[in-house]
Amino acid sequence: MTHHMLLLEEALLTRHGQRFGGFDLRVDPGERVALLGPSGAGKSTLLKLMSGDIVPTSGRALLDGRPVAAMDPLQRARRRAVLPQSHQVAFGLPVELVVSLGRWAGDDGGRWVRQALSWASAGHLLGRRYDRLSGGEQARVQLARVLAQLADVERGLLLVDEPLASLDPGLQLELLDTLSRFCRERGHALVAVLHDIQQALGGFERLLLVSRGQVQADVPAGTAALPALEALFGLRLQALQVPDGGWALCARRLETAA
Amino acid sequence: MDALLKAPRWPALPGWPLAVALLAVAVVLAANSGAIPLGLADWQALLGGEQTQGAMVLAQLRLPRVAFAVVVGAALGLAGALSQGVFRNPLAEPTLLGIPSGAVCAVALMLTVLSAWAGGLPAAWRPFAVPVAALGGAWVMCGLLQGVARLLVPGAVAGLLLAGLALNALAMAVVGLCTYLATDEQLRNLTFWQLGSLALASWPVVAMLGVAVAGALVMSRRWGQGLNALALGEAVAAQVGVPVVRMRRMLVLTLAVLSGLAVAWCGLIGFIGLLAPHAARGLVGADARRVLPVAAWFGAVLLLLADTAARTVVVPAELPVGILTALFGAPVLFVLLKRAQREIGGGW
Numbered sequence: 111m112t113h114h115m116l117l118l119e120e121a122l123l124t125r126h127g128q129r130f131g132g133f134d135l136r137v138d139p140g141e142r143v144a145l146l147g148p149s150g151a152g153k154s155t156l157l158k159l160m161s162g163d164i165v166p167t168s169g170r171a172l173l174d175g176r177p178v179a180a181m182d183p184l185q186r187a188r189r190r191a192v193l194p195q196s197h198q199v200a201f202g203l204p205v206e207l208v209v210s211l212g213r214w215a216g217d218d219g220g221r222w223v224r225q226a227l228s229w230a231s232a233g234h235l236l237g238r239r240y241d242r243l244s245g246g247e248q249a250r251v252q253l254a255r256v257l258a259q260l261a262d263v264e265r266g267l268l269l270v271d272e273p274l275a276s277l278d279p280g281l282q283l284e285l286l287d288t289l290s291r292f293c294r295e296r297g298h299a300l301v302a303v304l305h306d307i308q309q310a311l312g313g314f315e316r317l318l319l320v321s322r323g324q325v326q327a328d329v330p331a332g333t334a335a336l337p338a339l340e341a342l343f344g345l346r347l348q349a350l351q352v353p354d355g356g357w358a359l360c361a362r363r364l365e366t367a368a
Numbered sequence: 369m370d371a372l373l374k375a376p377r378w379p380a381l382p383g384w385p386l387a388v389a390l391l392a393v394a395v396v397l398a399a400n401s402g403a404i405p406l407g408l409a410d411w412q413a414l415l416g417g418e419q420t421q422g423a424m425v426l427a428q429l430r431l432p433r434v435a436f437a438v439v440v441g442a443a444l445g446l447a448g449a450l451s452q453g454v455f456r457n458p459l460a461e462p463t464l465l466g467i468p469s470g471a472v473c474a475v476a477l478m479l480t481v482l483s484a485w486a487g488g489l490p491a492a493w494r495p496f497a498v499p500v501a502a503l504g505g506a507w508v509m510c511g512l513l514q515g516v517a518r519l520l521v522p523g524a525v526a527g528l529l530l531a532g533l534a535l536n537a538l539a540m541a542v543v544g545l546c547t548y549l550a551t552d553e554q555l556r557n558l559t560f561w562q563l564g565s566l567a568l569a570s571w572p573v574v575a576m577l578g579v580a581v582a583g584a585l586v587m588s589r590r591w592g593q594g595l596n597a598l599a600l601g602e603a604v605a606a607q608v609g610v611p612v613v614r615m616r617r618m619l620v621l622t623l624a625v626l627s628g629l630a631v632a633w634c635g636l637i638g639f640i641g642l643l644a645p646h647a648a649r650g651l652v653g654a655d656a657r658r659v660l661p662v663a664a665w666f667g668a669v670l671l672l673l674a675d676t677a678a679r680t681v682v683v684p685a686e687l688p689v690g691i692l693t694a695l696f697g698a699p700v701l702f703v704l705l706k707r708a709q710r711e712i713g714g715g716w
Contacts, residue, residue, distance in 0.1 A: 161607065163603055163606070163607070183606060183609045183610065183611050183612075184609045186609070187607065187608050187609030188609075191607070191608075192603075192604075192607040194601075194603065194604060194607075198600075198601060199599055199600050199601075200456040200457065200458065200599045201452075201458060201599050201649070201654040202649075202653070202654045203596060203599055203654045203655065204653060204654070204655065207596060207655055208600065211593070211596060211597045211600065211604075211608050212608055214593065214597060214608040214609045214610060215608065215609035239654075255608075259608060
C-alpha cells in the first residue's frame with residue numbers, strides 16, 4: 111500500500127472572482143517538490159490549500175487521509191509546518207521565544223530550541239531581540255522555528271513559501287541545504303515555492319509548474335524539464351556544462367535568443 | 369533565559385516579592401495622605417480595634433479608596449496589555465481604540481433612552497444594570513474594531529487607531545445625543561462618566577473588580593504564550609497549533625470585562641492602559657507571559673499615584689483622576705509614537 115501524505119482531489123478555490131484549481135495532486139513522504147511559476151500564478155494559494163490555511167471551495171485537501179483545514183490545530187501542527195513568505199513580528203520578542211513557539215504543539219523544553227537554532231546557523235542569536243535582527247538573521251530564526259516544530263516528527267510535511275527570496279545567494283543556498291538535509295533525515299516531504307529555477311533543479315526532485323491558477327505541468331527535476339520551464343516563463347533556457355561536472359542554467363529573453 | 373526556555377507556560381518573575389513590597393509601601397503612603405494626614409498611630413488604632421477618628425477615616429474612606437485605585441489600575445493596565453496583544457499593535461490602548469467609549473455609550477443609552485425600562489428592573493438587579501451595560505458596550509466595540517481591522521485596514525498600525533478614532537467619535541456622538549435628550553437628573557448621572565473618578569469606592573465594588581482582575585490574570589496565564597504566538601501573525605499562530613479563534617474570543621471577552629467594569633464604576637480614565645504595558649515591556653521584555661502581570665502591577669501603582677495626587681493637590685476639593693492621567697499620559701503618547709515609527713518603519 112502506498113501512503114499518500116498529502117492528497118488534493120479537485121481542490122478548487124474561487125476568490126475575488128479568481129479561480130484556482132481544481133488541483134489534483136499527491137505528495138508522498140520524503141519527496142522534495144518545488145512550485146514554480148510567474149508572480150500571481152497561484153503558487154502561494156496552492157501552498158495555503160496544502161497547509162490548511164484556507165479551505166477549498168469544492169474538492170478536498172487531505173493530510174494523512176483527513177481534511178487538513180478541519181484537523182485539530184494541535185494534531186495538524188505535529189504533522190506539518192509552514193515557513194511563510196514574510197516574517198513580521200509585533201513587539202520585540204526574544205529570539206529563543208520566537209523559536210520556542212514552534213514547540214507549542216510538542217513537548218516544551220529548550221533542547222529543541224537550541225538544536226534548531228544551531229541547525230539554522232543561528233545559535234549566536236540566542237538572547238537577542240528578534241525585531242533588531244537583520245533580514246537574513248530573521249529568516250534564520252524563522253527557519254529554526256519551523257525546524258523545531260518538526261524536529262521530533264517523522265514523515266511529516268514541510269511547506270515553505272519563498273522564504274529565501276530577499277536573502278543573499280550564499281545564505282539562500284545554505285538555508286536550502288539545511289532544509290533539505292533536515293527533511294531527508296526524517297523522511298519529511300518538502301514543498302517549496304521558489305523563484306530560482308537553478309535552485310529548484312538542483313535541490314528538488316519534482317517540479318510543479320503553476321500559472322493562471324492551474325498546475326500546467328508536473329515534471330521530474332532535470333534538464334528534461336527545461337522545455338516546460340521555457341513555456342512557463344517565456345524564456346530561452348540552456349544548460350551549460352561547468353568544469354566540475356555539474357551544469358549551470360543560462361536564461362535569456364525570447365526576443366534576444368535568436 | 370534558561371528559566372524562560374524550560375517553563376513556557378509561566379516564566380518566573382524573580383522580582384515579585386520586591387514588587388509586592390513596593391506596592392504595599394505605596395498603599396500605606398497613599399492611605400496616609402489626604403485632607404487629614406494620618407500616621408502610624410492611626411494604623412495602630414485601626415489594628416487595635418479602637419474607634420478613633422483616624423481609624424475610622426482609614427477604614428471607611430482611605431482604605432476602600434486606595435484598594436479601589438489598585439484594582440482599577442490593575443484592570444486598566446491588564447486591559448491595555450491584552451488589547452495590544454490581541455490587536456498586535458503597540459499603540460492599541462483601549463481608550464484610543466474607543467472601547468471604553470463603547471461602554472460609556474451603552475451606559476448613556478441605558479440611563480436616558482432606556483431609563484424607563486431600566487427603572488422597571490427588580491430592585492436587586494439595578495446595581496448591576498450599569499456594569500452589565502458597560503460590559504456589553506465594551507464588548508460590542510471590540511467586535512466592531514476586530515471587524516474593521518480585518519476588513520478595512522488589515523495589518524496597519526495606524527489604520528486600526530484611525531478606525532478607533534471613528535468609532536470613538538460615533539460612540540461620543542450617541543453620548544452627546546443622550547445628553548441632549550436627558551433630564552436634569554439624568555444629566556447629573558451622565559456627566560460623571562465623562563470625567564473619570566474613583567469617588568465611588570466601596571468594598572463590594574473593590575471585591576467585584578478584584579475578582580474580575582484575578583480571573584483576567586488566570587486567563588493571561590492560560591493564553592500568555594498564545595499571545596506571543598499571535599505576535600507572529602494570526603496565520604503563523606494557527607500553523608503552530610494555537611486555536612486562534614477560541615483564544616481571541618476568550619481574550620476579547622476578558623478585555624471587555626476589564627474595560628467595561630472599570631468604566632462602569634470610574635468613568636473614562638485614559639493612558640494607564642498605554643503607559644503600564646510599555647513600562648512593563650521596558651522592565652521585563654516583550655514576552656506576554658511576563659508583560660501581562662507586570663502591566664497589572666504598573667497600572668495599579670500608576671493609578672494609585674495619580675489618584676493620591678488627585679485627592680491631595682487641591683484639598684479640600686478633588687480633581688477627577690482622569691484629567692490627571694490624560695495630562696501626564698498624553699505627552700508620553702508622543703514619545704511612544706516616535707519610537708513606534710522608528711521600530712515599525714514604513715509599515716504604517
